[in-house]
Structure formats: C-alpha cells, structure tokens
Amino acid sequence: MALSYKARRRWSLVILLLGLPLYIVAAVTVMNWLDRPPIWLELFVYAALGIIWAIPFRAVFRGVGRADPDAPSKDG
DSSP: OOOOHHHHHHHHHHIIIIIHHHHHHHHHHHHHHSOOOOHHHHHHHHHHHHHHTTGGGHHHHTTTTSOOTTSOOSOO
C-alpha cells in the first residue's frame, strides 16, 4: 500500500526527529564498546552507517521536498 504525500511528510519528520538521533546514539554506543579502531576505520564505519540508515526509508523520503502532487493547482 502506497503512502499518501501527507503521510510520507509526517513519517519523514518522525524518522528525522526521533529515529535518526536514536540511531546515532546506538551507532556511537556500539563503536564505544569496541576497542578503539584506527581513525580511518572508524571514519569509514561512521560514513557507512550514515548512508545505510536511509536505505530502508527511501520510499518515505522520495519526493517529500517537492510540492504536493495531489494539491489543486494555483493556475486554474
């Protein structure tokens, strides 16, 4: 079932305001549990985790920054 434009906007806000900070805290916590890896490896892991979190939410974020496609146009 496809989400409406308004639902995608709301879910994207929930994900960005609640989910992303929780994901950051979890990633930092896991990295702190490990012995301190070399800085280049740590940078690579954080960069990879920064990209990986968004992959499951691509459908939610797609087109959210554009105008509502279902809204009536102002031209007519």
